[in-house]
Amino acid sequence: MLPTIDLEKLQDRLGHSFENQELLLRALVHRSFAYENQDLRSDNETLEFLGDSVLGLAISHLLLDLFPNCDEGELSRLRSSIVNERVLAMIASSLDLGDFLLLGKGEELSGGRQKPSLLADGLEAVLAAVYLDGGLDSALRLVRTMFGEYLEHKEEDYLLKTLDKDYKTQLQEITQAKLKLTPVYFLESEKGPDHDKTFFMRVEIGEQVLAYGYGKSKKEAQQEAARKAIDRIETDSAMLCTDIP
Numbered sequence: 301m302l303p304t305i306d307l308e309k310l311q312d313r314l315g316h317s318f319e320n321q322e323l324l325l326r327a328l329v330h331r332s333f334a335y336e337n338q339d340l341r342s343d344n345e346t347l348e349f350l351g352d353s354v355l356g357l358a359i360s361h362l363l364l365d366l367f368p369n370c371d372e373g374e375l376s377r378l379r380s381s382i383v384n385e386r387v388l389a390m391i392a393s394s395l396d397l398g399d400f401l402l403l404g405k406g407e408e409l410s411g412g413r414q415k416p417s418l419l420a421d422g423l424e425a426v427l428a429a430v431y432l433d434g435g436l437d438s439a440l441r442l443v444r445t446m447f448g449e450y451l452e453h454k455e456e457d458y459l460l461k462t463l464d465k466d467y468k469t470q471l472q473e474i475t476q477a478k479l480k481l482t483p484v485y486f487l488e489s490e491k492g493p494d495h496d497k498t499f500f501m502r503v504e505i506g507e508q509v510l511a512y513g514y515g516k517s518k519k520e521a522q523q524e525a526a527r528k529a530i531d532r533i534e535t536d537s538a539m540l541c542t543d544i545p
Contacts, residue, residue: 305400313395314426315445318433323347327425330418332404344425347432351424354431358443359383382450386531388420391446397422416531467526474533475505483529485522488512501525 307324311317318324327344334343359382363375370378392398398413401422412418431439468483475481488500500514501521511532513524 305402307400310395310397310400314430314442316430316434316438316442318429320433323429323433324426327429328400328422329402330404330407330412330422332407332412333402336404344422347425347428348421349428350431351426351428354427354436354439355383355424355443357436358427358440359447361440362444362447382447385416385420386534387447387450388423389416390534392419392423395423397426467523467530471503471510471526471529474530479505481505483510483526485525487518503529 305325305328307318307321310324326342327347329340329343331343331345334340356379359379360375363370363378367375367378398419401413401418403412407418427439427442430442471483475483483503483505486502486504488502490497490499492498496516498514498516499518499521500512501518501524502512503510503522503525511525511528513521513526513528515521515524
């Protein structure tokens, strides 16, 4: 038996009233819940697959309207900057989407309702459900509402300049602005033969570890650590407190 979900509340937040509410319900079923409830016919993974394509099309459409003077490469960079797990998870959190997801017991206990990857996947599945229920116009309207604030009142030159900054630069600007401190990177370990090494790095601010990263070079590992640190900061802005030693 499925737990009670307030689908009306979620539809109000999405701004879309479903003709077929089974689509919305299916979009909320994580594979861990479907595994524990064998009577369910499917989870939301196929909807997530479709939603990824719908989102790419909708964002491309939106960017063409907003930035008609950008070329293909610039538009691709802009799209990549906003169609990613971090942004999707933030939007899903703003909708409290995690509260509506149907999760297995293990996923529930491990904090699945707050996991960025799970929230991002769930949002894509919901978008696919809107598309199947109301067509492309409904999906475009939802994407315009959800992502509008990430582009609103911003000029293309500003956005592209921001995209040109690597993750280490972005992280340094964030921490210096908030704490007047510079991130420091440390080599944790390196594994593999000389011709195929993998490097593991950590990034700290003060004495607080922000994130870990790995890559085929130290620079790549540092960039990955910086990217994860930015994701963590933007998901939990309170973590950069003023009393960091």
